[in-house]
Each structure stands twice: as C-alpha cells, then as structure tokens.
Amino acid sequence: MPMRRNAVGLAVVVAALGYFVDIFDLLLFALVRKDSLQEVLAADLVGLAPDAADALLKSWGLWLDNTLQTTGLLLGGLAWGVLADRKGRIAVLFGSILVYSVANLLNANIADINPDGNFGWMYAVGLGRAIDQYEVLRFVAGFGLAGELGAGITLVAELVSEQRRGYATTVVATVGILGAVAAYLVTLYCAWRTAFMIGGGLGIGLLFLRIGVVESGLFKEMAGASKGAGAFWRLAWPPRRLLRYTSTVLIAVPIWFAVGVLVKYADVIGASLGLTGENKPSPRNAILWCYIGLAVGDVCSGLCSQWMRSRKKAILLFQLLTVAAIALYFTLGATSLPMFYASVAFLGFATGYWAVFVTTIAEQFGTDLRGTAATSAPNLVRWSAAGWGLLWVFFEGVFAASGFGTSVAWMAAAATAAVAMLIAIPAVFGIRETYGISLDFKEP
Numbered sequence: 001m002p003m004r005r006n007a008v009g010l011a012v013v014v015a016a017l018g019y020f021v022d023i024f025d026l027l028l029f030a031l032v033r034k035d036s037l038q039e040v041l042a043a044d045l046v047g048l049a050p051d052a053a054d055a056l057l058k059s060w061g062l063w064l065d066n067t068l069q070t071t072g073l074l075l076g077g078l079a080w081g082v083l084a085d086r087k088g089r090i091a092v093l094f095g096s097i098l099v100y101s102v103a104n105l106l107n108a109n110i111a112d113i114n115p116d117g118n119f120g121w122m123y124a125v126g127l128g129r130a131i132d133q134y135e136v137l138r139f140v141a142g143f144g145l146a147g148e149l150g151a152g153i154t155l156v157a158e159l160v161s162e163q164r165r166g167y168a169t170t171v172v173a174t175v176g177i178l179g180a181v182a183a184y185l186v187t188l189y190c191a192w193r194t195a196f197m198i199g200g201g202l203g204i205g206l207l208f209l210r211i212g213v214v215e216s217g218l219f220k221e222m223a224g225a226s227k228g229a230g231a232f233w234r235l236a237w238p239p240r241r242l243l244r245y246t247s248t249v250l251i252a253v254p255i256w257f258a259v260g261v262l263v264k265y266a267d268v269i270g271a272s273l274g275l276t277g278e279n280k281p282s283p284r285n286a287i288l289w290c291y292i293g294l295a296v297g298d299v300c301s302g303l304c305s306q307w308m309r310s311r312k313k314a315i316l317l318f319q320l321l322t323v324a325a326i327a328l329y330f331t332l333g334a335t336s337l338p339m340f341y342a343s344v345a346f347l348g349f350a351t352g353y354w355a356v357f358v359t360t361i362a363e364q365f366g367t368d369l370r371g372t373a374a375t376s377a378p379n380l381v382r383w384s385a386a387g388w389g390l391l392w393v394f395f396e397g398v399f400a401a402s403g404f405g406t407s408v409a410w411m412a413a414a415a416t417a418a419v420a421m422l423i424a425i426p427a428v429f430g431i432r433e434t435y436g437i438s439l440d441f442k443e444p
Contacts, residue, residue: 391416
C-alpha cells in the first residue's frame with residue numbers, strides 16, 4: 001500500500017509539473033509576441049506608421065499563435081492520443097516533452113541566414129529567414145505540447161480512486177495553470193530568446209524526473225486485448241458516441257476564446273474600448289491576471305464538482321459565470337485600466353473550469369479510447385482559438401463596413417463571445433454525468 005501511494009503521488013507530481021511546463025511554453029509566445037516579432041520583422045517595420053506596424057504585428061501574431069501553433073496542437077492531439085492508447089501513457093509523456101523542449105531551444109536561436117554561408121541551403125527549403133524558422137518551430141512546439149495534458153490526466157485518473165480522482169486532477173490542472181504566472185515573471189526579467197531557452201531547459205529537466213513513473217494498471221490489462229484501441233474513427237461512430245465527444249469539446253470552447261482573443265489581444269480590444277495611451281492594456285499583464293484567476297477558478301470548480309457530486313452542474317455553473325464575466329469585461333472593464341485588469345482576472349476565474357473539463361473527458365470514455373479522447377479533445381478546444389480569431393476578424397470587417405469606426409475591435413469580440421457561449425452551454429446536456437464512476441470499462 002505505501003508503495004502504491006508513492007507511485008500515485010509521483011504520477012500526480014509529474015503530471016502537474018508537466019502541465020506547468022506545458023502552459024509555460026504554450027503562453028510564452030503570447031508574452032514575447034511583440035518583442036520577438038519587432039526584432040524578427042525589423043526590416044519590414046521600417047518606415048511604417050504606428051497603426052500599420054501594429055496591424056502587421058497583429059497579423060503575424062494571429063498566424064503564428066492562433067493558426068500555426070494551434071494547428072500543431074490539433075494534429076499532435078490526434079497523433080499522441082492514438083499513441084497513448086496503443087503504446088501507453090508513459091510513452092507519450094516522454095515523447096511529447098522531448099519534442100516541444102527541443103523546438104523551444106531551437107526557437108531561441110532563430111536568425112536570418114547568410115545565403116552565401118555554410119547554411120545557405122536553408123533558403124532552398126524555405127527556412128532561410130528567421131520568420132520562416134519561427135513559423136515551423138511554433139507548429140512543431142504545438143505538436144509536442146499536444147500530448148502533455150491528455151496523457152498526464154489519463155494516467156492520474158486511472159491510478160487514483162473514484163472518490164479522490166477529482167481532487168487529484170484539480171491539483172494537476174491548478175499547478176499547471178501557474179506555469180503562465182512563471183512565464184510572465186521570466187519574460188519580465190529576461191529577453192525573449194532567454195525565455196525560450198528556459199522553457200526548453202525546464203522540459204529537458206522534467207524528462208529525468210519521469211524516470212520511475214509507473215504505467216496505468218488499466219492500460220496494462222487492456223494492452224493487446226483490444227483491437228480497436230486508439231482508433232480515432234471510433235470517436236465518430238456510433239452517432240451517440242460522436243455526440244458525446246463533440247459535446248465534450250464544445251463545453252470548453254469559451255475558455256480558449258477568452259484566452260486566445262480577449263486576453264492575448266487585450267491591447268487591441270482595450271484601445272477600441274477607449275483605453276489608450278498610458279491606460280492601454282498590456283497583453284502580458286492581462287495574461288498574468290487571467291491566469292491567476294484561472295488558477296483560483298480551477299481549484300474552486302474542481303472542489304465544486306466534488307461537493308456537488310456532479311461534473312455537469314459544476315461546468316454549467318462556471319459557464320454562467322463566464323457569461324457574466326464577459327459582460328463585465330466589455331462594460332466595467334472599459335472604465336479604467338485597473339478595472340480592465342480586474343475584469344480579466346474575474347474572466348479567468350469564470351473560465352477556470354478547465355480542471356473539471358479535463359477530468360470529465362477522461363471519465364467519458366473507456367480505457368481503449370480514453371487516451372485518444374483525453375489528448376485530442378483539449379487540443380481541439382485549443383485549436384478553436386484559430387477559429388475564434390478568424391471569426392473576430394470577420395466581424396471586424398462587418399462592423400467596419402457598417403461605419404462603426406474605432407469601436408469595431410471590441411464589438412467584433414463581443415459578437416464572437418456570444419457565438420461561443422451559445423455553442424458551449426447547450427453542449428453540457430450532451431455529456432454523461434461521470435462523477436464517481438469506475439474507469440475500468442471499454443467502449444462497446
């Protein structure tokens with residue numbers, strides 16, 4: 001029994017620290033977006049008016065983060081998920097962290113290549129410029145990041161008892177969220193290249209800590225006995241399972257709309273709300289306050305699901321809080337810079353049902369599809385940030401054509417928020433209530 005407790009404790013610690021590094025790296029680009037792009041695109045920014053320069057930086061930021069990195073997350077979620085159900089949860093924990101750690105270490109060293117030098121051949125493969133390297137490495141980093149959370153949560157959920165599972169996954173999610181706070185502090189005192197080096201170094205260091213983590217007993221029992229293990233297409237059939245999987249994804253899309261648009265582009269939206277000059281919000285500070293709120297929200301939502309003895313009720317409660325938080329963001333947040341950051345912190349708290357979300361995914365599906373579902377679903381949610389970014393830009397065009405002038409950014413964001421919530425709230429009714437269920441089952 002003491003040995004089992006030690007094994008479970010180590011798994012929780014390793015999963016929590018893994019998610020900590022995951023969030024650190026995932027948010028790192030958002031924190032260094034302006035500084036890094038101003039250096040990498042210095043030649044393109046010469047002579048541009050401030051508004052034009054901001055538009056160029058915004059365009060590249062959306063492309064690198066909301067499109068390339070999140071597409072890497074999507075494809076990585078599928079690949080690592082299948083691997084988790086076929087080769088084991090531990091294999092994914094080692095492979096994913098290695099991929100994104102190496103990508104970040106390389107990201108710290110991007111540079112325009114001398115076409116006449118030893119590495120001139122890189123132009124032939126489209127990697128001669130620093131911005132080209134940035135594009136590829138953000139995709140690769142996203143691909144690697146995709147395996148971390150799902151494999152860790154699946155392993156913890158399968159090792160911990162039904163009664164304590166919610167507490168354990170809440171610890172993992174909450175510690176992980178604090179990785180954003182650590183990323184903020186690192187970027188506050190370090191140059192962007194150093195920050196990428198630190199992120200990669202943390203991942204490499206965590207690799208060694210994972211030696212000795214035990215594999216899930218449920219996976220060991222299932223390994224080799226289920227022919228369809230990790231077959232992603234099974235999530236799409238029969239229709240009832242597809243509805244359950246789709247609903248599981250949709251319940252959490254407001255989280256990454258909030259982070260991917262309202263928080264990461266707080267400077268753009270804040271300015272359109274009238275917060276300009278010294279009162280213009282900083283994306284870096286907005287991310288800090290959002291993730292402080294998220295950490296508190298994760299603890300509270302996880303505890304609520306345990307006290308209510310219901311995952312669905314806890315998710316619905318926090319979705320309704322999210323509606324209120326979005327309303328405050330666009331109203332009270334527009335009154336002053338301190339109130340804007342306060343509304344962002346509350347928005348983080350309200351969208352802090354990520355802990356319950358990831359627990360629910362692991363509980364929705366049998367052991368033969370659990371890794372695939374638990375790894376792919378969070379990354380589909382993260383990938384939705386690309387869609388929210390495109391929808392935001394689309395609504396900006398609609399409102400600009402209607403003559404709304406400088407208010408288009410916040411009005412477009414508000415319209416996008418309405419779409420996100422109208423999708424997410426009904427989806428709660430498409431999932432099972434899974435509080436306290438045994439995970440010792442396979443999909444029929």
